[in-house]
Amino acid sequence: MDKYRSLRKLFEAHSNPERAIAMSKYMKDQFHFYGIAAADRKNLYKVFLKSEKATKTVDWAFLEQCYGDEHREFQYLAYDYLLAMKKFVHFEHIPQIKLFIMTRSWWDTVDFLSQVVGNIAMMDSRVDELMLTWSLEENIWIKRVAILYQLRFKSKTNPTQLEQIILNCLGTNEFFINKAIGWMLREYSKVHPEWVRQFLADHQEKLAKLSIREASKYL
Known part of the structure; x- marks a missing residue:
């Protein structure tokens, strides 16, 4: 049995239908869930990720299977997998990550993947120029990643x-764009409040009220 089917059987064995309904409702009923709490889910595949990390090779075919599954836990698994394998995820892999960003898109997985892109950016300056390009794209989730990749x-x-x-x-x-702008500015205000304060003053007329409100939380 391949790794995807093994994990699917594991998820099925630990499913919680009642919790699954609540989790789906929280996500506006856009996705199906097994109903596995985050801590329990991560514990289920802890050993699996450790063995995958030992291979030092990202199994992109497996990740595609995860993104092809209708259950949201598999997309969360894909993120945890990429985080565990961050030493082996490089600039050349961003086109595949971009496909994941645009697949079953919602804030939960997109925000996870922005961290994956950010990890690559810490190692490769080419990401910065690419994010400028992404910020001009029509897809709101691609733009959101461009805004948030420096979040941490x-x-x-x-x-x-x-x-x-x-x-x-x-x-x-x-x-989701205006919220991301405010979130990013709010985080940066923790280290450079004066820069953020000046940015808000310079662009107050163009910024959405939501962005200003979020950005000003710690100012």
Whole structure:
């Protein structure tokens, strides 16, 4: 039995129908769930990820199977897999990651994948130029990743890059874009509050009220 089918049987054996209904409702009934709590889910495949990490090779065919499954737990598994294998995920793999971003898209998996892209950016400066391009794309989830990929960079955040990306994304009523802008600015305000305060002052008329409200939380 291949790894995907083995994990599917494992998920099925630990499913919780009642919790699955609640989890699906939380996600606007867009996805099916097995109903496995996050901690329990990660524990189920802990040994599997350890064995995969030992191979030092990303199994992209397996990840495609995870994204092809209708149960959301498999997309969460794909993220945890990519995080475990981050040393072996490189710039050349971003086209495949982009496909995952645009597959079964919603904030939960997209925000996970923005961290995967961010991990690559920490090792390869070519990602920065690519994110500028992504910030100009029509797909809101691709734009959201461009905004958020530096979310965990703290003092290593490139403010010039951040400013240009946000400016490329202004002028929309899209909630997930405006929320992401505010979230990113809020996180950066923890290390450079004066920069964020000045950015808000300079672009107040163009920024959505949601973005300003989120960005100003710690100011």
